Amino acid sequence: MSSSKEQPSEQPSLLPSLPDDIIIDILSRVRWCDYRTLSLVSKHFRSLIASHALYARRSFLGCTERRLYVALSNGVTTYHNPYILCLKANGGNHRLVLIPWPTNVPHVGSFANVGSKIYAFDTLNRYHHLPIPSVDCRFQTVHLVSCMNATMDVSVAGVIDGKIYVTGYTKTQWDTAAKMVMAVFDAETQIWETATETIIGRPYGCVVMAGKMYRRDARNSFVYDPKESKWETDKRLNMFKWEGGCVVDDVLYYYDIRGGKVLRAYDPRKSSWVVVKGLERLVAEGRFSESYYTGSCGGKLVLFFSKDRRIKGIRCAQISLERRHHGRSEIWGKIDWCDDVLFRSDDLFVTKTLDVIL
Structure with missing residues (x-):
């Protein structure tokens, strides 16, 4: 009889030896956050x-998801730190999770996304001979696209039909001789179109509705029709100094922190402003907040607001929107959830949100 102890038999692998194409087919049906x-x-x-094969399969099966990328700043520096809005495991609260950002992509400037790619335009783009980086959020890889065809300090960027419209100063913005120009980048052909001058001053807001771009400067609101290549003023939109707004179903929403702390909506088809109803509890909860920002993801409105001065952090609410007609147009909001999504010792606020397809 052997004196050596009998060795325990090796446990069989829990992972079956399946071909890669079958594993990819299974993984493509799993939530991206997992x-x-x-x-x-x-x-x-x-x-x-x-692998690219996994995301190609997800696209073929229609299993793509929309995820909200969120840029945060502390107000002291101009750096934007990238986060993603995620659902905590085991049915927990939603959280803003800091994500790795490639070192060769600027943390300052303006961002725009087309599909799964985020394009980063440096605020100080005087060195216009440098290529523009784009981040593929599926693989966290960086691809450099062709250099911008204009020397400008980028202010804002908007996307219409796969084309990125970038607006900025030809010189430093405090220079009286500075002019505003707009350059257009076709994300499909990867080609910059001819840059043109604009009539707007420094843009404080930029949204896209029904194939047109809406922007405002310190005094006025403007609308740009790419089919006619023409800017016009929008007096009705100019009734409120909208900023930090988003678009859901071709309607502009922004939180009016100055005018009673209400969520306002502007429908360009009717040229009318309304106050979104049904959010009284949320408005009361955020009455001591100092910063607000709205974003849209998958047809829902997402409202970020800071906690009070004593308790640092950011709260977030997802809102479903519904149109009602009782003699006049009404928009009602329903709170799907409201969570503390970030706890920090320093003040952070949202500067940009991007609805990214993964």
Whole structure:
């Protein structure tokens, strides 16, 4: 009889030896937010999750998801730190999770996304001979696109039909000789179109509704029709100094912190402003907040607001919107959820949101 102890038999692998195409087909039906956990299973899983084949399969099956990327700043520096709005595991609260950002992509400036790609335009783009980086959020890879065809300090960027409209100063903005110009980048052909001058001053807001771009400067609101290549003033939109707004179903929404702290909506088809109803509890909860920002993701409105001065952090509410007609047009909001999404010792506020397809 052997004196050596009998060695326990090796446990069978919990992962079946399936062909890669079958594993990819299974993974493509899993929520994107679970991929980080699944990547810890093995090196092989990690390589499959980072493969182009997986996302091609997700697209073919219609399993793509929309995720809200959020840029935060502390007001002291101009740096934007990238976060993503995620649902905590096991049915927990929503959280803003800091994500890795490639070192060769600027943390300052303006951002715009087309599909799964985020384009980063440096605020100080005087060195216009440098290529523009784009981040593919599916793989966290960076691709450099052609240099901008105009020397400008970028202010804002908006997207219409796959084209990015970038507006900025030809010189420093405090220079009296500075002019505003607009350059257009076609994300499909990767080509910059001819830059043109604009009639607007420094833009404080930029949204796209029904194929037109709406912007405002310190005094006026403007609308740009790319089909006619023409800017016009919009007096009705100019009734309120909208800023930090978003668009859901071709309607502009912004939180009016000066005019009674209400969520206002502007419908360009009717040239009319209304106050969104049904949000009295949310308005009361945020009455001591000092900063607000609205974003849209998957047809829902997302409202970020700071907590009071004593309690640092950011709260967020997702709002479903409904049109009602009782003699006149009404828009009602329903709060789907409202959570503390970030706790920090310093003051942070939202500067940009991007609805990214993954």
